Amino acid sequence: MPSNKSVSTAPITQFVNCRILRDHKLQREDLWVREGRILDPEKLFFDEEGYADQRVDCEGLIIAPGFIDVQINGGYGIDFSQATSNVRGGVALVAKKILEHGVTSFLPTLVTSPPNIYHKVLTEVKVHSGGVEGAGVLGCHLEGPFISLEKKGAHPEQYLRSFESGGMSDLIETYGTLDNVAMVTLAPELPNSEKVVRELAQRGITVSLGHSVANLSQAEEAVQHGASFITHLFNAMLPFHHRDPGIVGLLTSDQVPQDRTVFYGMIADGIHTNSAALRIAHRAHPTGLVLVTDAITAMGLPPGRHTLGQQVIEIQGLHAYVAGTNTLCGSIATMDMCVRHFKQASGCSVEEALEAASLHPAQLLGISHCKGTLDYGADADLVLLDDALNVRATYIAGQEVWRK
Amino acid sequence: MAKTKELSKDVRDKIVDLHKAGMGYKTIAKQLESTPAARKNGQLEIDQIHKETKRIPPFNTSKMRLVILEDYDLASEWAAKYIRNRIIQFKPSADRYFTLGLPTGSTPFGCYKKLIEFHKNEELSFKYVKTFNMDEYVGLPRAHPESYHSYMWNNFFKHIDIDPANANILDGNITDLEAECEAFEKKIAQAGGIDLFVGGIGPDGHIAFNEPGSSLVSRTRVKTLAKDTIVANARFFGNDLSKVPTMALTVGVGTVMDAREVMILITGAHKAFALYKAIEEGVNHMWTVSAFQQHPHTIFVCDEDATLELRVKTVKYFKGLMHVHNRLVDPVLSIKNQ
Numbered sequence: 001m002p003s004n005k006s007v008s009t010a011p012i013t014q015f016v017n018c019r020i021l022r023d024h025k026l027q028r029e030d031l032w033v034r035e036g037r038i039l040d041p042e043k044l045f046f047d048e049e050g051y052a053d054q055r056v057d058c059e060g061l062i063i064a065p066g067f068i069d070v071q072i073n074g075g076y077g078i079d080f081s082q083a084t085s086n087v088r089g090g091v092a093l094v095a096k097k098i099l100e101h102g103v104t105s106f107l108p109t110l111v112t113s114p115p116n117i118y119h120k121v122l123t124e125v126k127v128h129s130g131g132v133e134g135a136g137v138l139g140c141h142l143e144g145p146f147i148s149l150e151k152k153g154a155h156p157e158q159y160l161r162s163f164e165s166g167g168m169s170d171l172i173e174t175y176g177t178l179d180n181v182a183m184v185t186l187a188p189e190l191p192n193s194e195k196v197v198r199e200l201a202q203r204g205i206t207v208s209l210g211h212s213v214a215n216l217s218q219a220e221e222a223v224q225h226g227a228s229f230i231t232h233l234f235n236a237m238l239p240f241h242h243r244d245p246g247i248v249g250l251l252t253s254d255q256v257p258q259d260r261t262v263f264y265g266m267i268a269d270g271i272h273t274n275s276a277a278l279r280i281a282h283r284a285h286p287t288g289l290v291l292v293t294d295a296i297t298a299m300g301l302p303p304g305r306h307t308l309g310q311q312v313i314e315i316q317g318l319h320a321y322v323a324g325t326n327t328l329c330g331s332i333a334t335m336d337m338c339v340r341h342f343k344q345a346s347g348c349s350v351e352e353a354l355e356a357a358s359l360h361p362a363q364l365l366g367i368s369h370c371k372g373t374l375d376y377g378a379d380a381d382l383v384l385l386d387d388a389l390n391v392r393a394t395y396i397a398g399q400e401v402w403r404k
Numbered sequence: 405m406a407k408t409k410e411l412s413k414d415v416r417d418k419i420v421d422l423h424k425a426g427m428g429y430k431t432i433a434k435q436l437e438s439t440p441a442a443r444k445n446g447q448l449e450i451d452q453i454h455k456e457t458k459r460i461p462p463f464n465t466s467k468m469r470l471v472i473l474e475d476y477d478l479a480s481e482w483a484a485k486y487i488r489n490r491i492i493q494f495k496p497s498a499d500r501y502f503t504l505g506l507p508t509g510s511t512p513f514g515c516y517k518k519l520i521e522f523h524k525n526e527e528l529s530f531k532y533v534k535t536f537n538m539d540e541y542v543g544l545p546r547a548h549p550e551s552y553h554s555y556m557w558n559n560f561f562k563h564i565d566i567d568p569a570n571a572n573i574l575d576g577n578i579t580d581l582e583a584e585c586e587a588f589e590k591k592i593a594q595a596g597g598i599d600l601f602v603g604g605i606g607p608d609g610h611i612a613f614n615e616p617g618s619s620l621v622s623r624t625r626v627k628t629l630a631k632d633t634i635v636a637n638a639r640f641f642g643n644d645l646s647k648v649p650t651m652a653l654t655v656g657v658g659t660v661m662d663a664r665e666v667m668i669l670i671t672g673a674h675k676a677f678a679l680y681k682a683i684e685e686g687v688n689h690m691w692t693v694s695a696f697q698q699h700p701h702t703i704f705v706c707d708e709d710a711t712l713e714l715r716v717k718t719v720k721y722f723k724g725l726m727h728v729h730n731r732l733v734d735p736v737l738s739i740k741n742q
Contacts, residue, residue, distance in 0.1 A: 030562070042557045046546065049568035 010035045011053040012044070013398060018058035018384075021065065021354055022374050031063055033380040036397030040376040058384060061392055064354040065372050066104025066381030067335045068361035070183060071141055071231065071265055071292035073109045075299035079307055080108045080125075080140075083117050087124040095134025097300060099402040101334040102357075102383035102391040105136040105371060107182050109294075112144030112155035119176035127180050130381070130396040138365060139182025143231060145174060146196075147211035148187040151236040154322050154329030155211065156311060163192035168199050181205055182365060185231045187212030188222035201226025206365060208265075209247055211236040219247045220255040223262055229364055230264035232294055233281055234273050235328075251285040263364040265292040266356075268342035269333035271319055275345040282346045290364055291338045291357045296320055296330035340389045353389065466700040470683065470722040471729045472711055476671045479707045480514025483602070483669055485733035486703070487519060488528050490600055490665075492736050496532035501570070503534045503592075505601030505660065507612075508555045511669050512604060520563040527735075530566040534595050536588070538603060538612035538660075541649035542576040542626065550640045551576075574624070574653040585624040585653060592659070601663035605670050608632045609678040609691030613654035616690040622656030657695045665701045668693060673709040680713035 015031040022029065032039040032052065044050045074080045076097050078090040091108050098106065108125055110118065122140060130136030145161045152160060163170050175181070183206040186193060197207050209222055210231025215238070219227075230237075230247055238246035250262045268278060268291055282289055293299070296313065298306045303315040305323060312323040315332065322329045333341070335357060343353035362372025370379045380398035385391055394402040422431075473479040487504070496502040506512075522528040540552045548554060553573055561571055572591055578584045592598060603611050608630065614622060615630040629637075634648045641647040660666060670679050682693040683704065689695075696702045711719045 041562065042547065042554070045557060045561060045568045045571070046553055046573075051568060 007048050007050075008034065012039065012050065013054050013056060014041075014052035015056045015058055015063060018061055018063045020063045020374050021351060021358075024351055024355065026062060026351055031374060031382075033398035036380055036399075038374055038376050038378050038380050043376075061384045061386055062350070062354075062389075063374070064102075064383050064385060065358040065362075065374055065378070066135075066383050066394065066396065067102045067291075067339070067357040068138070068365075068372060069098065069103050069106040069293050069295075069335050070229075070290065070361050070364065071109050071143070072098070072106050072295045073111060073330055074297040075295050075301075077297060077301055077306070079297040080121065081110045081113050081117060082307065083120040087121050091125050091137065092134055095130070095137065098135050098335070099394045099396075100391065101336045102339075102385070102394055103135050103335050104130055104381035104383070104394060104396050105138050107138055107141040109141040109143055112147065112152070112159045114159050115174050115176065118142070118174060122175060122177050122180060125180060127182075130401070132396075132399065132401050134401075136381075136396065137180075138367070138371075139180050141183040141185070141208075142175065142181060143185040144211065146171070146184075146186040146190060146193070147236075148189065148213050150213050151187070151211045151238075153211060153236045154311060154313070154327060162190045163196060167192045167196040171196060171200075178203065178205065183208055183229065185210040185229075187214060188227065189214040189218045194221065194225045197222050197225040197227050201228075204366070209237075209250075212247060213238050214247055215244050216246055216249040216253065219250050220253055223250060223253075223256055223260075228260065228263060229290070230262065232267050232272065232292065233264040234277055235267070248281075251281060251288065261288055261363070263288045263290050263360060265290050265294075266342070267292060267294045267331050267333075268338045268345065269293075269318065269331045270341050270345070271333075272328060272331060278342070279346050282348065286348070286352065288360070289356045290360045291335065291342055293333060293335050293338055294330050295332060295334070299332040299334065301332075336385075336389065336391045343389065350389070354385075467702075468697070469703040469725075469729060470718070471703060471705045472719065472723050472726070473705070473707055476514060476707050479669070479671050479705050480512075481518050482729075482733055483512075483515045483667065483705045484518030484522065485735075486667065486705075487515070487600065487602065488522050489733060489736050491528060491530075491533060494599065498532060501532050501534045501595065503536065503595050503598045503600075505598045505603070505655070505663060506535050506537050506556070506560075507602055507604045507669070508537065508539070508552045509604050511671055511675075512602065513559060515602075515669065516560045520560070523564045530564045533566060534570040535566065535572060536592055536595075536598060536655075537573040539652050539654040540574040540576045542581065542651040542653060544576060544649050546575075546577060576649075576653055581626045581653060585626065588624045588653075588655075589659065592662075598660075598663035600665045600667060601660050602667045602669065603660060605668055605675055605678050605682065605693050606633060607636065607674055607678055609681050609693050611657060611660060611668070611693045611695075613652045614657050614692040616692070618657060618689060618692050620687070620689050620692065620695045621658040621661075623659055624653065624655045627652055627654050657692050661695060661699055663699075665703075666696055666699050667703045667705060668696065669705050670710045671707045673712055675710050676712040676714075679704070679706060679710050684714060684718060 012034045019026045020029050020031050032041045075094045078094050084090060110121060125140055127139050128137050144155050145159050147160060149160055161174060184200055185208040188209055189212060200207050206229055207227040208229035208231045209219055209227050240248040256262050266289055298315045298320055305312055305314050313329050314321050314323045320330055320332055339353050339357050342356060359372045362368040382395040383391055384393040392404045393400060471482060473482050491502050494502045537552060537556060544551045546553045574588055575584055608616055613627045628651050637648050638645050681691040687694045687697050
């Protein structure tokens with residue numbers, strides 16, 4: 001049946017026979033989409049006297065908001081921290097491939113690198129919407145180089161830096177530009193960091209604490225100055241201690257301002273964090289948990305040796321080590337694997353598992369009015385899943401971009 | 405103007421033409437001599453026009469039926485089957501819509517669920533059905549979960565194939581409420597009148613929002629709600645009396661009486677006294693549902709609990725007729741078999 005033409009002539013799609021994630025619950029409701037956004041069918045019915053032009057039968061599948069990956073270093077042979085001749089092409093390849101995992105938006109992540117890499121990559125990788133070509137880029141995540149030497153993990157030591165001359169100027173000098181940057185991970189115990197945290201937060205860039213030996217009060221101060229995320233909780237930070245919980249203590253800190261939430265990334269691949277630790281974090285602060293893949297170049301590739309940043313890594317099964325050591329250097333689990341593992345390990349509900357990969361990252365980035373939800377007016381970035389949470393189809397702006 | 409009820413033929417023809425041109429009775433009266441007698445006669449004439457433009461009623465005998473089912477679910481099912489059968493037998497088409505008057509509230513909820521079930525089983529289509537709801541609150545935002553628009557959307561319209569242009573509900577947020585009421589009456593007349601008006605009953609015997617004391621010949625208008633009604637509705641507004649709307653737009657008793665057939669759903673012990681007043685006592689404007697004792701074709705569908713205040717004799721008599729009543733809801737050739 002054709003739609004009424006009074007407000008818009010754009011075609012209306014109605015997803016039927018599905019369960020949608022809305023108001024934190026899976027509900028048996030139809031989902032209506034027009035012009036790439038979720039439509040309010042009641043308004044359509046009464047105000048416009050309109051109805052759907054086409055129906056998509058979802059055959060009982062779950063429709064969740066598209067997943068958002070805020071920490072992904074590359075994949076399929078592409079390394080975002082390498083200045084190749086075709087940076088944009090590399091990002092585009094990964095963007096296209098991760099549609100299969102239900103990811104509709106992501107932050108290409110750069111590990112600690114020399115300034116010339118940042119200067120090159122940040123001018124090439126721009127914020128843009130997703131579509132048939134691939135998931136949307138919401139901006140870059142710069143993990144380093146202003147991090148702690150003791151907790152560098154797989155990051156190359158020679159490129160680590162501190163805030164010498166006054167904070168922001170070091171930052172601009174290193175990165176070249178802050179355009180198209182959505183998140184910066186830094187260690188707050190570095191001197192002069194609070195000015196940087198404040199300035200970045202004011203610019204709308206998410207400040208994340210990670211690769212750090214900060215104690216709890218240093219971390220709390222950073223949060224008060226504007227930090228709102230913890231990069232891969234438990235990894236590359238001081239372990240939880242009952243007299244000084246360190247950064248982990250932020251999950252239950254009473255020094256966090258009332259109107260703000262501290263989010264924390266978890267790599268739920270079954271390797272980076274023991275399930276018991278995952279459960280402790282989830283139970284302590286369930287609404288702050290953000291699933292990230294921290295996927296590296298080798299994600300999607302067969303076992304063997306590959307390059308990450310300025311170093312060489314080795315794949316063994318689902319494990320990725322710095323070549324010749326036992327240091328983990330990122331994961332090769334995909335986002336949908338992480339969602340499934342998180343649900344199984346934490347015993348949480350389907351809704352909670354899906355929100356950890358969609359709503360929470362959107363809230364972290366301050367874009368939950370248009371991403372990460374199926375509320376009316378939000379962008380129609382969708383992932384269709386079966387009950388075992390396997391991805392069956394992915395949609396961006398209401399258009400099918402991948403189907404199993 | 406003559407004082408007799410009969411008007412001269414050319415005046416009658418003039419009124420019919422003006423009405424067919426879409427004018428309400430007030431406008432027509434202005435066109436002719438504007439005396440109270442003329443206006444009153446104008447209304448009588450409009451009634452006659454309604455009779456002329458209305459289709460021939462499908463029944464040649466007048467009937468009052470009291471259909472008693474054991475419980476709420478069975479009563480809802482009986483009512484839904486009756487509506488289904490009526491629509492299918494009517495054979496609605498693009499040139500000839502079936503017009504249905506609809507209620508809201510907890511009583512018809514089960515009936516709507518059943519109708520949706522029939523639709524999902526492909527036994528019933530609402531493609532050629534026009535609906536007219538009885539009422540709507542004044543001043544309540546349309547998107548509010550307790551508005552009657554929300555009720556109808558969530559409990560009925562979103563599950564069926566009705567054309568949105570054919571779903572008519574009074575708009576309680578418009579600036580000129582009286583004009584909205586007149587326009588609603590006109591829409592009903594233009595649709596050829598209502599074939600079947602389904603309604604409920606309040607504990608105070610009201611139909612729609614025609615509270616005790618309402619005129620039994622009233623038309624669609626703005627009403628202030630009685631205290632009883634506001635208290636009864638408070639449970640939908642968090643038991644906060646201050647949040648309950650105090651005014652509503654409602655079809656009049658006269659509007660529902662104009663329908664060719666009326667079906668009143670009455671379930672639950674708390675409605676028992678109202679049912680007693682409606683059918684065992686006289687026609688009284690304090691219990692407005694009693695007006696339907698004078699309608700040529702009314703069906704009261706109840707559950708056992710609703711009959712608790714009736715005389716045993718009444719209940720036994722009508723229960724004895726259930727074998728006749730049940731024939732009315734036998735499956736008719738549904739759309740998928742046609």
